[in-house]
Amino acid sequence: MSNNEFDVIIIGGGITGAGTQRDCAMRGLKTLLIERSDIATGATGRNHGLLHSGARYAVNDPESAQECIKENMILRRIASHCVDPTDGLFISLPEDDLSYQQTFVDACRRAGISAEVIDPELAKRLEPSVNPELTGAVRVPDGSVDPFRLCAANMLDAKLHGGQVRLQTTVTGFIREGDTIRGVHTRNLVTGQEQDYYASVTVNAGGIWGHDIAALAGVTVGMFPAKGALLVFAHRVNNLVINRCRKPSNADILVPGDTVCIIGTTSTRIPFEECDCVAVTPDEVNLLITEGAKMAPSLSATRILRAYAGVRPLVSSDDDPTGRNISRGIVCLDHEERDGLKGFITITGGKLMTYRLMAEIATDAVCRKLNIDKSCETATTPLPGSEEGSYEAVARKIWEKPSMAQKAAAARMGSRATRIQTRNTLDQALICECEEVSVAEVENAIERLDASTLTDLRRRTRIGMGTCQGEFCACRAAGLLAKAHDCIEKERADLADFLQERWKGNFPIGWGDTLREAEYTQWVYKHVLGI
Amino acid sequence: MKLQEYTLSTHNFEECMKCTVCTAYCPVLQVNPLYPGPKQAGPDGERLRLKDPFFFNNALKYCLNCKRCEVSCPSGVQVADLIQAARIKYDKSPIKWRDRMLASTDFMGHLARPVAPIANAVTGLGVTKTMMDAMFKIDHRRTFPKYSGRGFESWMGRHEKEQAAFAEQVAYFHGCYVNYNYPRLGKDLVKVLNALGVGVQLLEKEKCCGVAMINNRMKTEATRNAVHNVKALSKTVDKGLMVLTTSSTCTLTLRNEYPALLGVDNSGVRDFIMMASRFIFERLEKGATLHFKPDYHRKVAYHTPCHMEKLGWGVFSEKLLRMIPGLEFTKLDSACCGIAGTYGFKRENYEASQAIGEPLFAQIRTINPDVVACDCETCKWQIEMSTGYSVMNPISILAEAIETNKD
Numbered sequence: 052m053s054n055n056e057f058d059v060i061i062i063g064g065g066i067t068g069a070g071t072q073r074d075c076a077m078r079g080l081k082t083l084l085i086e087r088s089d090i091a092t093g094a095t096g097r098n099h100g101l102l103h104s105g106a107r108y109a110v111n112d113p114e115s116a117q118e119c120i121k122e123n124m125i126l127r128r129i130a131s132h133c134v135d136p137t138d139g140l141f142i143s144l145p146e147d148d149l150s151y152q153q154t155f156v157d158a159c160r161r162a163g164i165s166a167e168v169i170d171p172e173l174a175k176r177l178e179p180s181v182n183p184e185l186t187g188a189v190r191v192p193d194g195s196v197d198p199f200r201l202c203a204a205n206m207l208d209a210k211l212h213g214g215q216v217r218l219q220t221t222v223t224g225f226i227r228e229g230d231t232i233r234g235v236h237t238r239n240l241v242t243g244q245e246q247d248y249y250a251s252v253t254v255n256a257g258g259i260w261g262h263d264i265a266a267l268a269g270v271t272v273g274m275f276p277a278k279g280a281l282l283v284f285a286h287r288v289n290n291l292v293i294n295r296c297r298k299p300s301n302a303d304i305l306v307p308g309d310t311v312c313i314i315g316t317t318s319t320r321i322p323f324e325e326c327d328c329v330a331v332t333p334d335e336v337n338l339l340i341t342e343g344a345k346m347a348p349s350l351s352a353t354r355i356l357r358a359y360a361g362v363r364p365l366v367s368s369d370d371d372p373t374g375r376n377i378s379r380g381i382v383c384l385d386h387e388e389r390d391g392l393k394g395f396i397t398i399t400g401g402k403l404m405t406y407r408l409m410a411e412i413a414t415d416a417v418c419r420k421l422n423i424d425k426s427c428e429t430a431t432t433p434l435p436g437s438e439e440g441s442y443e444a445v446a447r448k449i450w451e452k453p454s455m456a457q458k459a460a461a462a463r464m465g466s467r468a469t470r471i472q473t474r475n476t477l478d479q480a481l482i483c484e485c486e487e488v489s490v491a492e493v494e495n496a497i498e499r500l501d502a503s504t505l506t507d508l509r510r511r512t513r514i515g516m517g518t519c520q521g522e523f524c525a526c527r528a529a530g531l532l533a534k535a536h537d538c539i540e541k542e543r544a545d546l547a548d549f550l551q552e553r554w555k556g557n558f559p560i561g562w563g564d565t566l567r568e569a570e571y572t573q574w575v576y577k578h579v580l581g582i
Numbered sequence: 583m584k585l586q587e588y589t590l591s592t593h594n595f596e597e598c599m600k601c602t603v604c605t606a607y608c609p610v611l612q613v614n615p616l617y618p619g620p621k622q623a624g625p626d627g628e629r630l631r632l633k634d635p636f637f638f639n640n641a642l643k644y645c646l647n648c649k650r651c652e653v654s655c656p657s658g659v660q661v662a663d664l665i666q667a668a669r670i671k672y673d674k675s676p677i678k679w680r681d682r683m684l685a686s687t688d689f690m691g692h693l694a695r696p697v698a699p700i701a702n703a704v705t706g707l708g709v710t711k712t713m714m715d716a717m718f719k720i721d722h723r724r725t726f727p728k729y730s731g732r733g734f735e736s737w738m739g740r741h742e743k744e745q746a747a748f749a750e751q752v753a754y755f756h757g758c759y760v761n762y763n764y765p766r767l768g769k770d771l772v773k774v775l776n777a778l779g780v781g782v783q784l785l786e787k788e789k790c791c792g793v794a795m796i797n798n799r800m801k802t803e804a805t806r807n808a809v810h811n812v813k814a815l816s817k818t819v820d821k822g823l824m825v826l827t828t829s830s831t832c833t834l835t836l837r838n839e840y841p842a843l844l845g846v847d848n849s850g851v852r853d854f855i856m857m858a859s860r861f862i863f864e865r866l867e868k869g870a871t872l873h874f875k876p877d878y879h880r881k882v883a884y885h886t887p888c889h890m891e892k893l894g895w896g897v898f899s900e901k902l903l904r905m906i907p908g909l910e911f912t913k914l915d916s917a918c919c920g921i922a923g924t925y926g927f928k929r930e931n932y933e934a935s936q937a938i939g940e941p942l943f944a945q946i947r948t949i950n951p952d953v954v955a956c957d958c959e960t961c962k963w964q965i966e967m968s969t970g971y972s973v974m975n976p977i978s979i980l981a982e983a984i985e986t987n988k989d
Contacts (some may be wrong), residue, residue: 285596287632309628340586354589354596364695443636455618455627455639462634484600484626518629519600564597567657571599 054247057083057215059417060235062222062264063256064088065095068402069205070410070429071256075417076212077432078425083207083248084214085237087221089507091202093258096359096510097404099315100279100308101292102126103404105165105367106141107299109158115380116162118405125407125430126201131437132445132465137307138226139292140174141166141192142185144345147297152187155296159191166191174292178291178346193292195308198403199510200463203500204434211435218501218530220246225253226270231393232268241503252417255397258364259326265397270390272397275365276326280335282314282343282560285354285518289314293346302342310486310517311356314343321362331358331559354564356518357556366400381405383412385579394420406499416513436465454479459487463513470495482531483524485517493528497535505529505549519551520565526580547582591654593660593667593842598625604651605662606748609918610644610801613937617644622649623659624667631668638672641711644923644934645669647797647987648888660764663842666740670843676733677799680718684924685803689761691729698729721932725967727959729805734765738772738784745772748781751954753818753825755811755855757832758790759959767828770981771858775826777986778862778870785825791835794924796843808846811836821927825851828977830890830957831923859957859976860898866905873985876907882979883951885914885942885965887958888922899957899976904985912949919943920962936968943969 060077061068072084084090084551086186105119120576126134143149152168156273159166167190174181174188176300178393180190219240226234226247234249255272265272287307287357295303306313317335336358344351366382382400385394411427418425439445446453446461449469453461456479461468471491473479478491496511505521514528515521525546533542550572557569576582589596604620605611611619618627631635644666651661658816683690694701704710705726715722734756734820738745745751752775760768772782774799779822789811792804815836818825827833836855840846866872884903886896919937925931946954954965954973975981 168761286591286629288631307633310633351586351588352588352590354591355586452640455622455630455637456639458637459630484622485629487622487626487630517596518596522600523602550748563586564599564657568599571601 055247057081058246058250058421059083059252059254060085060250061254061256061491061512062235063258063261064090064095064202064206064216065256066091066202066205066406066531067258067398067401067409067413068254068256069202069209069411070406071254071398072209072214072216073205073212074410074427074428075212076209077428078414078418078423079517080417080421080423082209082214083250084209084216085220085222085235086218087240089218089504089510090198090206091510093260094361094364094479095198095202095258095306097359098198098403099304099313100195100198101304101306101404102136102196102403104139104191104193105137105162106155106189106191106193107294107304108160109162109164110155112380112483113162115405116158116164118408120162120164120192120382120410122405123194126196127194127442128270129430129437130196130201130204131440132192132432132442132462133197133204133321133434133437135196135304135307136192136194136308137291139191139294140178141189141191141218141294141296142174142346143187143296144182145184145186146184147176150509151298152189152296155190159189164191176292178289180289180349182295182346182348183558186332187296189296193294195292195306195307201434203511204436206501208435216427216501217221219503222264222267230391233396240469249264252394252396252420255395255411256399256413258399259362259488261364261397261399262323268386268392268395270386270392272384272399273366274399276321276323277363277365278319278321278325278329279316279363280331280339280358280360281313281407282336282339282358284314285356286310286312288347288349288353295346302339303346305343305346309513312338312409314350318363320463326362329362330361331360333559334361336559355560356565357519358559359556364399381409381412383416385416423570433469437465439466441549456481456489457485460492464492470499482527483512483514483517485519485524486513488514488524490531494532494535497532503532503534503536504545508532515549515553519568520557521550522568522570522575525549534549535544543582592628594662595625595628597657598656598659603654603656603876607650607777609650609920609938610646610934613654614644614934616641618642619644620661620665620679624651624664625659627668629663631672633831635672638668640673640675641668642686643673644931646918646920646925648918648922649892650888650918653891659957660842666796666843668798672797673799677877680928681798681924683718683802684720684797684927685800687758687762687794688790691758695731695733695762695876698731704726709748715929718894719929720927720983721929723932724927725963727759730763730765734761734768735784736784737765737769741772742783745783748779749778750780750781750919751783751823752861753785753823754782754830755788755815755825755827756837757827757829759829760966764959767975767978770975770978771826771828773981773986774862774872774977774984775858777872777984783813783823788814791832792844793831793835793839796835796839797923797925801943805846806838807845808844812840812848812851815848819851819854823854824856824861826861827855828858828957828975830857830887830893830895830958831960834889834892838879851959857895857898857957859902859961860895862980863898863902863905864976866902872980874907874983875985878906878983879910879951880979880983881912882908882910882955883912883914883946883949883955885919885956885961885975886916887917887956887961889963890957891916899955903955903979906980909979909983912943912951914945914949919961919964921960923960926964936965939964939968945969953979
């Protein structure tokens with residue numbers, strides 16, 4: 052097999068693509084993943100980061116609920132360094148119908164989700180930020196998951212199993228022989244270099260953009276782009292996930308994720324043209340703050356860091372204008388059976404929570420086509436970084452007296468934190484002070500995790516995600532990137548892009564301290580650094 | 583659209599703009615590389631600690647709680663409060679016997695006062711210092727404050743009637759130091775206030791303000807004292823009296839630390855607690871007069887204690903001293919002396935403590951004053967021990983400079 056020939060090509064570097072590549076690679080296939088931007092740039096990185104227990108879907112979509120709870124338990128084992136098993140509450144407020152609680156609990160139990168009705172007083176003790184007027188509470192095994200970390204870990208494991216990854220590379224067309232897809236034409240968006248790759252099977256894991264990829268291959272996949280907007284608050288207000296115990300609606304989930312908490316979402320159908328540049332509207336911000344404060348009143352006076360939106364890759368099945376009633380179920384299309392097009396599979400629908408199952412289903416389909424009989428091991432094999440369990444154990448194993456930054460690195464990288472070289476004080480110096488990211492951790496991401504821009508570094512290390520939103524870390528990290536690429540001019544442009552991108556998220560909530568901080572950032576970069 | 587009208591966070595930690603001014607002003611960071619600095623220990627660390635107490639960093643114990651970070655912060659972040667609150671909340675290591683001993687100023691004072699001459703002789707002995715160093719890690723190079731045989735409270739008891747005769751009354755929160763170690767400062771205050779026609783009374787029984795307990799994580803004990811003191815202060819304030827103080831640290835504790843670190847509501851009494859230097863200055867400015875000695879001459883260098891800077895009241899002591907005829911006044915540069923109460927007594931902090939204070943000591947030696955003025959007793963111990971110059975509270979200097987009918 053030559054350098055540009057593979058068993059399987061996966062299009063899309065979101066969690067579905069990364070998971071599918073890992074599964075294929077673990078089953079011994081020669082894999083290539085192609086992503087036109089960076090990892091987790093679509094819906095993968097633009098959601099709550101909720102480790103669903105499935106409770107949210109229990110009443111309306113029992114099938115999804117069952118998938119969720121199964122995958123929830125699997126991710127706790129195989130992705131422990133990406134998961135924060137906080138547990139969650141489904142609270143009833145005075146305006147909610149308390150009788151829904153029983154329907155909800157029954158549905159959870161049918162789906163195999165532990166759902167314990169607890170006294171509102173106990174709920175207040177467990178989660179002091181919760182609205183004290185709550186009339187009921189149910190405790191479920193929700194949690195949070197870091198989608199960037201999860202995606203990077205899957206891709207890293209694929210690479211450790213021989214897989215190859217091409218980021219910043221777009222598919223310009225398919226190589227067709229009659230009714231068979233033989234490979235793809237690609238172009239590197241940075242260098243402009245064009246390259247053909249060949250494979251027996253090509254998997255379309257493009258999320259909402261899978262619609263366009265399918266069209267390029269000459270088949271139709273009817274996607275339903277539904278925008279969801281979210282707000283990031285500057286610190287963790289809650290330590291348990293808080294949901295409303297009612298029919299799923301807007302802005303009724305508050306998730307504590309790493310050092311922040313996130314409220315969402317909305318659901319609005321948008322045209323395909325807008326998928327690449329979704330913006331959060333003032334109405335959405337208003338709705339999120341108002342509804343959020345009903346669950347945790349202190350949110351109304353908590354600093355907001357950013358607003359962002361993602362597009363759910365739902366597969367349209369009926370003409371429901373809100374998209375709420377569409378099944379979040381997994382759709383795997385073998386285009387040979389469906390459209391008579393050989394060597395092409397689309398894996399779509401589903402959610403972050405069920406990515407592993409989606410990958411398993413897609414890989415099973417690939418293996419059937421290749422006549423390979425190997426069983427899936429992704430449900431039992433820990434991802435790289437998750438072998439040791441808790442980050443406390445990892446930190447104490449590596450360092451006798453771990454510093455805050457070392458503890459934070461262990462929490463981000465799990466057992467892979469051993470890869471961080473701390474030879475001298477420069478390696479230990481902080482790039483990002485808000486999230487405690489050291490020079491060594493950033494260098495590791497540049498060398499081993501395919502990070503070539505500041506935004507790539509953000510997804511892998513959390514630089515720029517803290518309260519200062521890049522004010523101090525961006526220029527420091529840019530220095531390391533410039534050194535690694537030996538190019539100052541390109542890095543200056545990257546730095547400007549990064550700051551612009553940070554501002555994009557600050558803009559919809561640009562008031563108070565966040566605006567002050569943004570002003571200060573502008574002074575630093577414009578007047579001190581001359582950018 | 584509906585904007586958030588305001589935002590709130592514990593000790594204002596989210597107001598931090600990451601400008602790093604506090605880090606530049608931190609005296610510890612300049613001498614101890616093990617300390618992460620106020621920004622990282624305070625607002626940055628807080629976000630991680632909220633995620634998981636595991637992220638608490640034991641190096642926060644190097645913070646000497648001087649509050650210079652808070653004074654420097656342009657965003658009003660209570661950085662030092664964040665750090666002390668985190669130490670109280672997350673540091674689960676047992677509190678050392680040494681720390682309990684150092685922090686229990688009331689208890690130690692009770693024990694030592696009846697046998698003051700012996701206690702003073704014993705704590706001054708080289709062998710005692712060696713033993714205390716070996717047993718408790720109290721640095722042997724440290725000089726201990728002397729205990730006074732007769733407490734200030736009993737002296738006041740003997741002068742109660744005489745003081746009650748004044749038409750105008752104020753109350754005095756004297757603190758442990760005046761009662762157990764240095765009653766003269768209290769007597770000086772009474773002398774000056776009497777000269778202004780004001781009589782002095784004590785609270786119904788004050789307890790140690792608790793600052794040393796707070797800094798040594800003894801929250802339960804500190805809270806007990808705080809609750810007691812607020813009750814005693816309320817009784818006095820309800821009578822319409824101001825409560826004067828001569829120690830900047832006790833004052834800061836009563837006014838700021840009770841609500842911020844102990845959750846004890848002092849809103850009813852806070853505005854009635856005032857440093858005596860401010861009270862007297864404002865009196866004089868409004869036209870009250872004191873009779874100064876005609877031939878008085880003193881070269882005085884004034885050191886503003888860190889907690890006086892936090893109160894923002896150093897200016898009153900300075901102006902008061904400048905009013906004294908014959909007083910040659912120099913203001914020392916804003917700097918921390920390094921002792922920070924019990925901090926500098928601990929062996930692990932001795933070197934850092936002395937290194938922090940060195941620029942201040944050097945300036946005092948260069949100026950070569952007759953006396954150093956300062957509103958804080960622990961600064962006094964530190965400066966006297968480290969430079970050999972004697973240190974007096976501005977109130978004592980004022981008392982020395984005035985003539986009264988009794989003189």
